[in-house]
Amino acid sequence: MKRKGANNTYFGNITEAFDTLISGLKTTWKHIPLARKKRSAKNVDSDKYFEKQEGLFTVQYPRFEMPVPEKGRYQLHNEIEDCIVCDKCAKVCPVDCIDIEPVKATEEIGKTSDGTPKRIHAAKFDIDMAKCCFCGLCTTVCPTECLTMSQDYDYSTFDITDHNFPFSKMTEKEISDARADLEKAMEEKAAKARKKAENRATSESSEKSSEAAKPKAAKPKFKPRPMKKKIDSDTDDNKKDDN
Amino acid sequence: MISFLFFLGFLVFYGLIAIYAERKISAFIQDRYGPMEVGYKGLLQTFADILKLLQKEHIFTFAADKPLFAIAPTIIFVAMFAAFAVIPLSVNITGSAVATGVYYALAIVSLDILGILMAGWGSNNKYAIIGAYRSVAQIVSYEIPLGLAVLGVIMMSGTLDLQEISLQQSIFYEGATKNAESYLFGLKFLGINVGKYGGILSWNIFRMPPLIIGFVIFFITSLAESNRAPFDLPEAESELIAGFHTEYSGFRFAVIMLAEYGVMLLTSFLAVVLFLGSWSTPLPNIGALKLADWTSGTPGSISADLWGIFWLCLKAMTLVLVQIWIRWTFPRLRVDQLMNLGWKYLTPAALIIIFIVGLWKLALL
Numbered sequence: 001m002k003r004k005g006a007n008n009t010y011f012g013n014i015t016e017a018f019d020t021l022i023s024g025l026k027t028t029w030k031h032i033p034l035a036r037k038k039r040s041a042k043n044v045d046s047d048k049y050f051e052k053q054e055g056l057f058t059v060q061y062p063r064f065e066m067p068v069p070e071k072g073r074y075q076l077h078n079e080i081e082d083c084i085v086c087d088k089c090a091k092v093c094p095v096d097c098i099d100i101e102p103v104k105a106t107e108e109i110g111k112t113s114d115g116t117p118k119r120i121h122a123a124k125f126d127i128d129m130a131k132c133c134f135c136g137l138c139t140t141v142c143p144t145e146c147l148t149m150s151q152d153y154d155y156s157t158f159d160i161t162d163h164n165f166p167f168s169k170m171t172e173k174e175i176s177d178a179r180a181d182l183e184k185a186m187e188e189k190a191a192k193a194r195k196k197a198e199n200r201a202t203s204e205s206s207e208k209s210s211e212a213a214k215p216k217a218a219k220p221k222f223k224p225r226p227m228k229k230k231i232d233s234d235t236d237d238n239k240k241d242d243n
Numbered sequence: 244m245i246s247f248l249f250f251l252g253f254l255v256f257y258g259l260i261a262i263y264a265e266r267k268i269s270a271f272i273q274d275r276y277g278p279m280e281v282g283y284k285g286l287l288q289t290f291a292d293i294l295k296l297l298q299k300e301h302i303f304t305f306a307a308d309k310p311l312f313a314i315a316p317t318i319i320f321v322a323m324f325a326a327f328a329v330i331p332l333s334v335n336i337t338g339s340a341v342a343t344g345v346y347y348a349l350a351i352v353s354l355d356i357l358g359i360l361m362a363g364w365g366s367n368n369k370y371a372i373i374g375a376y377r378s379v380a381q382i383v384s385y386e387i388p389l390g391l392a393v394l395g396v397i398m399m400s401g402t403l404d405l406q407e408i409s410l411q412q413s414i415f416y417e418g419a420t421k422n423a424e425s426y427l428f429g430l431k432f433l434g435i436n437v438g439k440y441g442g443i444l445s446w447n448i449f450r451m452p453p454l455i456i457g458f459v460i461f462f463i464t465s466l467a468e469s470n471r472a473p474f475d476l477p478e479a480e481s482e483l484i485a486g487f488h489t490e491y492s493g494f495r496f497a498v499i500m501l502a503e504y505g506v507m508l509l510t511s512f513l514a515v516v517l518f519l520g521s522w523s524t525p526l527p528n529i530g531a532l533k534l535a536d537w538t539s540g541t542p543g544s545i546s547a548d549l550w551g552i553f554w555l556c557l558k559a560m561t562l563v564l565v566q567i568w569i570r571w572t573f574p575r576l577r578v579d580q581l582m583n584l585g586w587k588y589l590t591p592a593a594l595i596i597i598f599i600v601g602l603w604k605l606a607l608l
């Protein structure tokens with residue numbers, strides 16, 4: 001076809017109008033028989049993703065989902081069995097959407113799947129996906145790789161508070177038991193310290209006991225010791241962060 | 244009476260399938276699925292929508308002119324539906340046998356605009372009133388070429404009776420009182436009378452070839468008549484929400500919607516009757532293959548009725564399909580572009596067609 005608007009005369013306009021109208025109608029008509037073809041479930045990672053350019057492009061969503069990239073940033077998931085409650089994720093989070101309440105255990109409470117000993121109970125491990133900015137920083141700092149972004153992206157709810165995902169599996173009783181154990185251990189420790197202090201000097205004993213109760217309040221300052229054993233290169237980075 | 248009952252039922256049935264077809268075709272053109280949930284492939288979607296609309300509340304805005312607002316959908320629907328009275332269905336069923344059928348149909352369809360203006364004014368809504376104004380401004384531009392395009396047919400057939408026009412184009416041409424003989428491409432000197440061949444050759448656009456352009460003009464203006472894209476200025480959804488029916492809800496909205504699709508059907512019926520051979524078959528008799536006779540039935544019997552209704556509806560539906568196709572292809576015209584098209588291009592063209600038809604009839608027929 002000639003250049004548009006080149007023939008700007010009365011009859012030129014009429015011819016051009018018919019030409020363009022008919023080519024427009026042809027363009028749309030071509031799509032109708034193509035409607036028999038459907039979009040294939042090819043992942044965006046696939047080399048052939050852009051090859052299919054014709055046929056119905058939309059998908060009937062809840063019944064058919066397009067596969068999403070494995071490493072995409074979707075919903076956060078914490079494998080709580082592997083979590084050592086180091087609190088790094090909560091610290092690095094730019095929007096403070098991770099809420100952790102650690103309770104120190106008196107002894108090692110188990111091992112993660114990569115063999116790291118767990119020493120802290122997660123009384124509370126909440127991630128508020130409504131606040132999340134999907135930066136993925138928490139997943140990079142996680143020493144045991146228990147905090148990941150899953151492929152689940154459809155978690156819209158009617159109530160915004162439903163976007164708060166609790167990951168802790170501890171019951172109220174377990175939490176209070178753990179607290180009581182910790183308290184007991186603390187007391188014993190304090191008593192021991194007192195005894196030591198008494199042995200040294202009786203005048204300083206009262207001050208020491210009040211100091212001994214302190215670590216309970218300063219819980220989040222816990223240093224992730226297990227990592228140091230595991231991965232050496234990471235340790236240096238983390239040290240820098242902590243400093 | 245048969246005609247009335249047929250059209251009443253057919254209009255509702257047509258409304259259901261046309262809206263479904265519109266949604267599906269638009270979806271396919273845009274590489275989407277369209278309705279898929281209700282019924283097989285979404286077939287019952289329109290039915291569900293109508294059912295929902297019937298249950299809805301009639302909302303009257305506080306500042307609405309209530310009597311006008313309430314009665315406007317009825318006027319729009321009645322004006323549209325009354326025009327169906329003169330559409331002949333087959334060689335036996337003539338509908339209302341008015342001698343001035345074409346004139347009546349064009350006149351009563353124009354009443355439609357009154358309802359639109361009432362709806363727009365009564366809503367007391369800026370979008371509605373702008374839509375109504377546009378509609379009224381638009382009618383001046385397109386009704387003239389519309390009337391002129393029809394005039395060419397009337398000159399050719401020498402009658403205003405739609406059944407008479409239909410008979411002239413069919414193999415039952417002996418029933419017509421005048422201008423019954425049709426010659427191949429309107430050329431009498433060739434000496435080929437195509438009346439007994441019937442079929443597509445005896446359609447008005449082939450009896451009088453200049454009417455092909457007349458048909459194009461009629462079709463373009465009929466799009467404007469039914470407020471369809473690319474002439475949907477009165478309801479331009481991207482600018483005016485829904486134009487004159489912005490404030491309507493529930494059953495009244497459903498009636499306006501049905502009337503809109505009804506006008507599409509009506510203009511298609513009129514185009515078919517005037518230009519495309521009405522209820523006659525498109526298949527001609529070729530030698531021993533009496534295709535036209537086989538697909539026309541015998542006059543006076545039920546077979547002729549069934550064939551007549553079948554061909555008429557098939558042709559009209561094809562035109563409706565083209566209207567839908569056009570809607571989802573072309574962008575909307577601006578008001579000045581519509582005026583430009585109506586006055587500078589369609590009206591002179593229609594006048595020239597009338598002139599040529601007149602000369603042709605004097606010189607060659």
